Amino acid sequence: MLVTSPANVRYLSGFTGSNGWLLVGGDRTVLVTDPRYEIQAHTQVDCDVWVTRSKLVGTLAKLVRKWGWRRIGFETAHLRHEAYAGLSETAQSGVEWVPLKGWVERLRACKSQWEIERVRQAAATAAQAFDAIVPLLKPGLTEKEVATELDYRLRRLGADRAAFETIVATGPNSALPHAQPTDRQLQAGEPVLLDFGAQRHCYASDMTRTVHLGAAPASFRRLYAAVLEAQQAALEAVRAGVTSADVDEAARAVLSRHKLESLFVHATGHGVGIEVHELPRLGKGERARLREGMVVTIEPGIYVEGYCGIRIEDTVLVTQQGCEVLTQAPKNLLEL
């Protein structure tokens, strides 16, 4: 199999450079890269390393012809058409290229102890950054300024970078699940939604907290309590053996009881690891069963257009008995 997705190459080989393809066979495995990464590749990987000054695709084609390989899988969701066209030329020599999807991604869903330790660190770093940013949340700061300060703290606390573009959304902006920070100022009497994570040693974490500037009105408190209850119910539903849909349904049932289900417009969670979004997906109709060692987010939310959004999200480790919350930070409603 030819592996071209950087996250998958990293997972299988340990190589972290930006330009490296992995050819994995029954009897031999080789990483093909360019001279910029020669030293790094030899340090990071156990398999053979092939360094080329030309395009990786040409070198790959030569290798498979030389080795007489006949049938090779490739990652259809990652390989660009241009590279595919280059590989296809080897069909004249009788090589068959077979599109594959999700093969390595499925391996990545269950984490090893080594990986769990890395996600644990990334999660702890994010939780610490939340604790550090809360005292700064005051009217007058803009969403962008808060995002800047939060990312700065993530890195000061040991993150290599923010795991994704940090979301800081105030008031009505928080009703957009994928809001980007704007120049809008924090205002008393409004919620602030913070969705962020740390990337550390190639592993990510992902968490969300929604706080309120000043005392929250009763209506907001009720909504917040419902989302928190839904998140707790989903957390309690997590354990090895249940389906992803079961966990999603646990959150949805609570919001349904509060007549808020129509405001919950996304899935309950997703896997986290080398990438921020990976397998499994915790949504309606997902029949795959959770397994010990999976790391997933639990993040129900409700979105009221023009008023506010509330989302509470943790990164958790799936265990035999239940789950361990890795992003340990307060979830009671903070009125700042």
Place this chain on the structure above:
Amino acid sequence: MLVTSPANVRYLSGFTGSNGWLLVGGDRTVLVTDPRYEIQAHTQVDCDVWVTRSKLVGTLAKLVRKWGWRRIGFETAHLRHEAYAGLSETAQSGVEWVPLKGWVERLRACKSQWEIERVRQAAATAAQAFDAIVPLLKPGLTEKEVATELDYRLRRLGADRAAFETIVATGPNSALPHAQPTDRQLQAGEPVLLDFGAQRHCYASDMTRTVHLGAAPASFRRLYAAVLEAQQAALEAVRAGVTSADVDEAARAVLSRHKLESLFVHATGHGVGIEVHELPRLGKGERARLREGMVVTIEPGIYVEGYCGIRIEDTVLVTQQGCEVLTQAPKNLLEL
């Protein structure tokens, strides 16, 4: 033509979402995206917007069949095999898909006044961040800490984010052209190479400065003076009408005169705009001529393995008479 590269979609339509494809025809143009970006798309683009809950490729295939399009270009260097395979199914209806490369990228090489203003701001922001970081460069800080502080200042000064992963490389680490910041501490008697840029309103800048902690030995000063002379020569060679190779050769000739050419292991520069690396490439054998409105980096460097690297880089605007340096920051050797 089907445009799927996010940077190209952004350039042609103004759409900045993460999931949008543009179908550009003689008589009609449509942006296809998903419901998350419906409001944003209508705000940002002038053309028709088609919103789909399913995969973009299926909607695209339906549209071209409905419109009776027969021959459609696509971006071979960007489109994934999976999407290509989906589009290919329309071949049964007589649609021919033609691989194209660099069509929009070549349009992007010459910037409009509107774009130049954006790059100018991104360049000014980076230059200001350099001025702000210099007083902090003291022995004991790690490369990662300096990168964290520099990125923080970029954003405080108005950048939406660092334009790329900031390089801070000390002593022998600076000899690696693509060094990543490590936990190595800044030390008196060693150089510090800083390569960074601001992204602001979707446009990037790119600059490098090499400073020395403490008084530099004569050998280092000689090397630094040679690189600075090479950079000045290249800057003086820039103007509309010369070839990219001419500019590269101007830098290379100076280093050759100092018997340092073998230490200059990369090209002299590249275009900067929506992406940090775009057309043109300023290297050996590049016969394309510079044109007014191009924005390019000029960045000769020399790398002595185990000792140090020195690179001096500016982002400049190509004009009829010469060039305008947009990253205005000191280039004399700073001994801190």
